[in-house]
Structures are given as structure tokens and as C-alpha cells.
Amino acid sequence: MTNRHLVIVLGDQLDLEASAFDGFDPAQDCVWMAEVAQESTHVPSAKPRIALFLSAMRHFAQALRERQWPLAYTRLDDKGNCGWLAGELRLAIARLQPAALVMTAPGDWRVLQSLREVAADCGLPLDIRDDRHFFSTVREFAEHAKGRKQLRLEYWYRALRQKHGILMDDGQPAGGQWNFDADNREAFGKTGPAGLRAPLRFEPDATTREVLALVGSRFADHAGALESFGWPVTRAQALQALEDFIAHRLPLFGRFEDAMWAGEPWLYHSQLSAAMNLKLLTACEVVQAAEHAWRTGSAPIEAVEGFIRQILGWREYVRGIYWTQMPSYLERNALQAQEPLPEFFWTGDTDMACLRDALTQTLTHGYAHHIQRLMVTGLYLLLRGVKPQEAHAWYLSVYVDAVEWVELPNTLGMSQYGDGGLMASKPYIASGKYIQRMGNHCKGCRYDPAQATGPTACPYTTLYWDFLMRHETLLASNPRMGMQVRNLARLTPDKREAIRAQAQRLTPE
Numbered sequence: 001m002t003n004r005h006l007v008i009v010l011g012d013q014l015d016l017e018a019s020a021f022d023g024f025d026p027a028q029d030c031v032w033m034a035e036v037a038q039e040s041t042h043v044p045s046a047k048p049r050i051a052l053f054l055s056a057m058r059h060f061a062q063a064l065r066e067r068q069w070p071l072a073y074t075r076l077d078d079k080g081n082c083g084w085l086a087g088e089l090r091l092a093i094a095r096l097q098p099a100a101l102v103m104t105a106p107g108d109w110r111v112l113q114s115l116r117e118v119a120a121d122c123g124l125p126l127d128i129r130d131d132r133h134f135f136s137t138v139r140e141f142a143e144h145a146k147g148r149k150q151l152r153l154e155y156w157y158r159a160l161r162q163k164h165g166i167l168m169d170d171g172q173p174a175g176g177q178w179n180f181d182a183d184n185r186e187a188f189g190k191t192g193p194a195g196l197r198a199p200l201r202f203e204p205d206a207t208t209r210e211v212l213a214l215v216g217s218r219f220a221d222h223a224g225a226l227e228s229f230g231w232p233v234t235r236a237q238a239l240q241a242l243e244d245f246i247a248h249r250l251p252l253f254g255r256f257e258d259a260m261w262a263g264e265p266w267l268y269h270s271q272l273s274a275a276m277n278l279k280l281l282t283a284c285e286v287v288q289a290a291e292h293a294w295r296t297g298s299a300p301i302e303a304v305e306g307f308i309r310q311i312l313g314w315r316e317y318v319r320g321i322y323w324t325q326m327p328s329y330l331e332r333n334a335l336q337a338q339e340p341l342p343e344f345f346w347t348g349d350t351d352m353a354c355l356r357d358a359l360t361q362t363l364t365h366g367y368a369h370h371i372q373r374l375m376v377t378g379l380y381l382l383l384r385g386v387k388p389q390e391a392h393a394w395y396l397s398v399y400v401d402a403v404e405w406v407e408l409p410n411t412l413g414m415s416q417y418g419d420g421g422l423m424a425s426k427p428y429i430a431s432g433k434y435i436q437r438m439g440n441h442c443k444g445c446r447y448d449p450a451q452a453t454g455p456t457a458c459p460y461t462t463l464y465w466d467f468l469m470r471h472e473t474l475l476a477s478n479p480r481m482g483m484q485v486r487n488l489a490r491l492t493p494d495k496r497e498a499i500r501a502q503a504q505r506l507t508p509e
């Protein structure tokens, strides 16, 4: 069928305009895609995540067929599917005999190595092209990082805004400031979020229903639920989801970016990460849509800058960290944390109201917003001393937007301080009082965030003080931790002992 290029398309590369297709000639090239069990089991992926990837892949395959582009596609349930990506690629090469392999740079170091190995073994050139879904290349990030001991978001973000003219007016930051973070930390107050409108949900079509049935039976023992699956699985749906966010939630995105509310998983967040990570949307079109909303007066600068900072800033920055630090980054464990992941992270079965809410929605939808990931689930694992590699495997499994290039730096670096401060200038630690301030969970909880010891002590508060004690020497040398460490001095030896004993009762369960 083909003897020129076999164009490799992975499950997170679903863009007809991808660089891999530059120069594609249907007369002599063929696209290759494969659904393999290994990608759902190397970490035990939760059902919503598997379903999203498979459904989006099948819809993309359909779009390729409509273009009448030659496609070699292996389905998960095809007879003879060997179950792993490299193995399937070898079979396709043997069958199709291409002269070269072409692909857009993948998002996962492990996958890149295995595909390189196949190409080398088969004696084929592998042409890896830049991923145009990002504003920057890894080479640019590496250049920016050269000679810096610590990598901080702010300078990278400003450089990208200037280079790409995003939110810039005559060379100056739009609205007169680079950063509106100070305006973006509000909690909801007693009455909670006003005028919430549920984000668009896409009713599963026949292709998605088939995938849901397959995932339900083939991965029956994996965590997570499929009943409420409604993620965008095509580019057209992703564009609708973008439009819906810009019109209805962006205006309040900034103010309440860090806020939480019991039983409200979506709030004013975009839920666009999965669509962007699967490449159904480009980061550029999302950023441009947000900037347009500000320029046309439909969203305030605080919201728009806050939102753009997440994408042009954080998203580009964590990608740079990942590719410049791998593979050793995966092994880092600066705090020498060795506890296993608590079993209830796979079920949500805990009496901590904030954590139960975050885990339940995670398992139901494959989604939690950033502050829940960082300051509820992540904070709990950090305080409890869970091994960062166990935390990483969990985050990579459960979220529909989880791809290693973005998940690993967020988990191991930002949330678990496993890289010892490369990404975050201090560990993100707080007691239960932070969670109390940012939402309403504590009201419905059997624990009291003000108590570190005793029968109603909030586990976050107990573990917070215990964490400070465990790492006192290390933290004392961090200028940004000074106040928190000094507060330890107020604890009497008896109180310290009581906290330590209570913390030990919390681990293991």
C-alpha cells in the first residue's frame, strides 16, 4: 500500500494540521495509529481517561478516512493486537515496508525512547518534527534555562508574551501590569458561587458508546466511572466547549481561580486541558479567544491575564521542565518521602470532606480543578510523606488530561517538592485552615481545621505541623519558609509530642 512514509499518530496527537502531516501524500504515505492495552496499564488508567483517549482516537481515524488518507489502525479488541505500542509498530512496518517513519514530537519520554528503538532496530529513519501546538520549543526553553539555578515561571512567561505579542500594547503589558495574581485569590463568601452554569456536556454518540462498553468490560477492575462521560472527543466539540467557556465562565475565572465549593466540580474553570492535550485545540487559539474577550469588553483583564498565564505561562513552562530534566526527573525524591499511596485514593472512601469531594469527582469525571489537585489531594500526599513516584502514578492514571509531560512536573515538582525546589521556590504546604478559608468543606466535615490534636483534629492540620517538624532543618534554610518554621517554636515539647503521636496514628491507615 505504501512505501514512502509511515506517519505515526499517537492518542494525544489528534490534529489534521499537525507537523507530521506536512507534505503528506496519500498516494505514497500512510497514517499509523494503534490502541494498545499497555497505554492503559503501565499506570492503571482510570476508566474516564481510557475512554476519552480511545473515543477521540476513533473519531480522528474517522476524519482521516473521510479525507481518504490511507490509514493502518489497530483497535484494542482486534484479533492479534499484541498489546504494546512498539510491538504494533513493528508489525505495521513489516506489513507496509515504509522507507521512513515520520511523527510530531511525542509528549512522553518513555514512548519516544521505545519508538526510537523500533526505528533503529528496523533500520529506518525517524523524522521527529516540532509540535506546533506550543508557543515555544524545548530548544528555546533550554536556552532560557541555561545557567539558571532555579527556573521560575515569571520571566519565561513575560518573554513569551513579548515574543508572541500576547496581551501587549505598544511593548507594554496590557492593563499596565504583567501579573494580576493579587486580584485572583478570592473565596466565594457565605452564599457560594453565583450564577454557575454547567459546562457543555457532549452526549456520547455511537462511536463513544461502543468505546464506553469496551472500556467497561475490558478494564472493569480499573478505578473510575463512565456513566457521566461527556468530554469533547472531536475538534468540532472542543471548539464548542471553548466558545462556551469564553462566553460563560471566563469573566469570573480569575477572581475565583483558587476557590472551592462542595459538590461543585467545575466552577469557573475551562475544562479545556484534555482537549488541548489531545491536540483537538491549539493553545494559540485558546489564548487568542481569551484575549479577544478582553479586547471586546466581555471579560476583565484580571480574568484574561490569569487564564492566559496558565496556558502561555505554566503549560509551556512545565513542558520545558519535563523535556530538559528527563529521564532523571522521574526518580527525584528530595524529601525522601517513602509512604505508599493511601488505598482510599482509588475509592474516595474517607471522612475528610474536602478530600472525599475531590476524589469522588476525580473518579466520577476524571477531573478536578487546579487548587483541588494542588491543595487538597496533592497537599495531603505531601504532608503524609507519600513517595512522589506513587503520587505521580496516581495523577497520571486518574485525570482525563493526564499526559506525562504536563502531569509529572506538576506532581513531582510543584505539588510534592520532589525536585527540591527546581520548580517551586518552597513546598506548597498549609494546614486545614487554608482549605477552610478557600471553600465551605470544613462546615460539613467531622474534623475541625483549627485542631492539630484530639478526636476532632483535622488530619491536614496535624500532618502540617508534623511535616514542619520532620523537615525543620531543611525548611529553616529556605527564606520563604521562615515564618512557618518560626511558628514551630511556639509549640511546647508536649504539644510536639502529641502532634507526632496523632500523625503516626494517621499513617498507616
Ligand SMILES: Cc1cc2nc3c(=O)[nH]c(=O)nc-3n(C[C@H](O)[C@H](O)[C@H](O)COP(=O)(O)OP(=O)(O)OC[C@H]3O[C@@H](n4cnc5c(N)ncnc54)[C@H](O)[C@@H]3O)c2cc1C
Residues within 6 Å of the ligand: 268, 269, 270, 271, 272, 273, 274, 276, 277, 307, 310, 311, 314, 315, 316, 318, 368, 369, 370, 371, 373, 374, 378, 395, 396, 399, 401, 402, 403, 406, 407, 408, 410, 411, 414, 415
Ligand atoms: C498535582 C497536579 C497534577 C496535574 N496534572 C495535570 C495533567 O496531568 N494534565 C494537565 O493538563 N494539567 C495538570 N495539572 C495542571 C492543572 O491542574 C490542570 O491543567 C487544570 O486543572 C485543568 O483544568 P481546566 O482545563 O479546567 O483548567 P483551567 O483552570 O481552566 O486552566 C486553563 C488551562 O491552563 C492550563 N494549566 C493550568 N494550570 C496548569 C499547570 N499547572 N500546568 C500546565 N498547564 C496548566 C491547562 O491547559 C488548563 O486547561 C496538574 C496540577 C497539579 C497540581
Ligand code: SF4
Residues within 6 Å of the ligand: 351, 352, 353, 354, 355, 431, 432, 433, 435, 436, 441, 442, 443, 445, 446, 447, 448, 449, 458, 459, 460, 461
Ligand atoms: S476539617 Fe480538615 S479534613 Fe475536614 S474539610 Fe476541613 S480541611 Fe478538610
